[in-house]
Amino acid sequence: MSWVLAAWLPWQRWFAAKERIIGEVTVEQRVPLVDRLADGGPRGILLTLRVEFTDGGPTEFYQVPIGLRTELPPALEPGVIAALDGLVCYDALADREITALFLHGIAAGRTLGDLRLVAEPGAEPLPTSGTRTSRPLGVEQSNSSVVLDERYLLKFFRRLQPGVNQDLELPRALLEVGGAGHVPAILGSAQGTLDGRPVTYAVVQRYVANAADGWSMALGSVRDLLAGGQPPDQAGGDFASEARRLGRTVAEVHAGLARARGTRVLGREGIVAVVGEMRTRLAAARRAISTLDRHAASLDVIFTAVETSVEEVTIQRVHGDLHLGQVLRTPTDWLLVDFEGEPAASQDERLRMRSPLRDVAGMLRSFDYAAHHQFIEPGHPTVPDPAALRLADEWSRRSQVAFCEGYAERSGTDPRDQPLLLRALLADKAVYEAVYETRWRPRWASLPLAAIRRYAREIASGSPRAHDLL
Numbered sequence: 001m002s003w004v005l006a007a008w009l010p011w012q013r014w015f016a017a018k019e020r021i022i023g024e025v026t027v028e029q030r031v032p033l034v035d036r037l038a039d040g041g042p043r044g045i046l047l048t049l050r051v052e053f054t055d056g057g058p059t060e061f062y063q064v065p066i067g068l069r070t071e072l073p074p075a076l077e078p079g080v081i082a083a084l085d086g087l088v089c090y091d092a093l094a095d096r097e098i099t100a101l102f103l104h105g106i107a108a109g110r111t112l113g114d115l116r117l118v119a120e121p122g123a124e125p126l127p128t129s130g131t132r133t134s135r136p137l138g139v140e141q142s143n144s145s146v147v148l149d150e151r152y153l154l155k156f157f158r159r160l161q162p163g164v165n166q167d168l169e170l171p172r173a174l175l176e177v178g179g180a181g182h183v184p185a186i187l188g189s190a191q192g193t194l195d196g197r198p199v200t201y202a203v204v205q206r207y208v209a210n211a212a213d214g215w216s217m218a219l220g221s222v223r224d225l226l227a228g229g230q231p232p233d234q235a236g237g238d239f240a241s242e243a244r245r246l247g248r249t250v251a252e253v254h255a256g257l258a259r260a261r262g263t264r265v266l267g268r269e270g271i272v273a274v275v276g277e278m279r280t281r282l283a284a285a286r287r288a289i290s291t292l293d294r295h296a297a298s299l300d301v302i303f304t305a306v307e308t309s310v311e312e313v314t315i316q317r318v319h320g321d322l323h324l325g326q327v328l329r330t331p332t333d334w335l336l337v338d339f340e341g342e343p344a345a346s347q348d349e350r351l352r353m354r355s356p357l358r359d360v361a362g363m364l365r366s367f368d369y370a371a372h373h374q375f376i377e378p379g380h381p382t383v384p385d386p387a388a389l390r391l392a393d394e395w396s397r398r399s400q401v402a403f404c405e406g407y408a409e410r411s412g413t414d415p416r417d418q419p420l421l422l423r424a425l426l427a428d429k430a431v432y433e434a435v436y437e438t439r440w441r442p443r444w445a446s447l448p449l450a451a452i453r454r455y456a457r458e459i460a461s462g463s464p465r466a467h468d469l470l
């Protein structure tokens with residue numbers, strides 16, 4: 001079984017270590033979930049896999065809910081892993097008879113081997129039986145989520161790291177301080193132990209059915225704008241009021257996280273350490289993307305400016321990977337999802353306090369992505385039409401400014417009032433994105449690379465003025 005999984009894992013979207021060569025896969029834990037083989041149903045097992053690599057670097061752990069059946073219904077075929085001893089073995093994510101067990105198990109407070117299924121204290125109770133539908137969410141994601149009865153979202157954290165997952169911890173923290181209005185309600189979780197420490201296998205949230213994700217909304221707005229050919233402030237596709245509202249929401253979530261987990265002030269030494277991380281990230285990115293070499297000196301100018309001129313930075317727990325795909329627009333509000341931080345981050349990195357401007361920079365980058373996404377669509381000319389490019393730039397700038405204004409309305413401070421730090425964070429995020437895209441979606445890499453080129457040019461042409469950043 002281990003060698004079968006070793007061959008199967010690298011092909012899975014959620015397998016994070018794409019660039020490393022697997023040495024060995026062993027089953028770290030095996031939790032029997034159900035055995036209905038005798039009456040034509042599935043046998044379900046939750047496997048925790050220990051993955052070692054030939055480079056001798058850090059071990060990683062992944063979970064795979066496995067199903068075994070004598071005959072596989074067609075809907076489960078995409079998940080097939082192998083045929084084993086007369087049974088078909090498959091990733092059980094699409095199997096309602098297995099996924100519903102988590103929902104019902106949480107409702108009943110069941111313990112299965114090392115796995116504890118726990119209802120969230122004070123939350124709306126989950127059903128103990130009778131779940132009729134279960135469908136994989138079917139969106140681009142780093143983990144795997146399933147929608148049950150169009151009402152509950154069961155999210156399996158594929159790569160397991162010891163410690164309570166931040167996607168559970170931070171929404172809980174917000175609830176403690178009465179600030180959970182901007183996140184989907186957490187209803188339950190699956191907990192276990194890994195390396196002797198608690199680990200979160202999965203969470204159940206309220207599925208927000210009547211919502212549009214920010215990324216799709218932004219793309220729609222840009223499309224409308226280009227179809228009309230009017231400047232964004234006169235066109236139907238203007239996103240500024242949504243961006244302003246989103247800025248307010250993000251500021252409120254930051255205020256909630258600060259109330260719940262506190263803040264600290266980072267002095268010069270701490271700032272130098274943070275800039276050191278940015279330099280390390282850039283150096284690693286340059287090893288993977290040689291075209292970054294020509295911009296490195298300019299980016300370093302801004303990093304040095306932060307080190308030498310920024311006296312102190314207030315830090316706190318933040319979202320960690322905020323972008324338009326992580327926000328949902330309901331009829332009344334914006335909600336934030338996925339507090340896990342950047343997918344490749346270690347648990348220690350995820351727990352670290354950061355400047356809230358890191359999230360602001362993530363969202364500002366996202367407006368830039370949405371505005372320019374049209375230019376990387378298949379069939380689009382390699383050199384964009386200058387008029388379309390001008391409109392896209394204007395859409396991005398208006399959305400960024402409106403977001404900052406909304407943020408300032410609620411927090412009392414405009415992110416643009418910290419131009420050096422904001423610019424360094426924007427550059428750092430774009431460097432992260434360049435690596436992410438090169439690894440996962442090479443066609444998209446030109447989006448952050450174009451931004452890095454632009455930042456480098458702006459930095460080289462003089463020091464940025466406070467409100468002139470975006």
Ligand SMILES: Nc1ncnc2c1ncn2[C@@H]1O[C@H](COP(=O)(O)OP(=O)(O)O)[C@@H](O)[C@H]1O
Nearest residue numbers: 141142143153184205206207208213325337338
């Ligand atoms: N509670 C929810 N209700 C509705 N849609 C959701 C919910 N949580 C997440 N989503 C959608 O699913 C997508 C992926 O979720 P996310 O938590 O970001 O997964 P991952 O950590 O695997 O990337 C989000 O971009 C959002 O559009």
Ligand SMILES: O=P(O)(O)O[C@H]1O[C@H](CO)[C@@H](O[C@H]2O[C@H](CO)[C@@H](O)[C@H](O)[C@H]2O)[C@H](O)[C@H]1O
Nearest residue numbers: 140141142321323324325342343365366369433
């Ligand atoms: O949502 P995840 O936590 O998996 O975040 C990762 O994937 C994102 C893409 O799905 C990636 O975001 C980048 O692309 C988005 C559009 O698809 C864009 O809105 C973001 O601004 C851009 O960073 C994210 O960086 C990565 O960590």
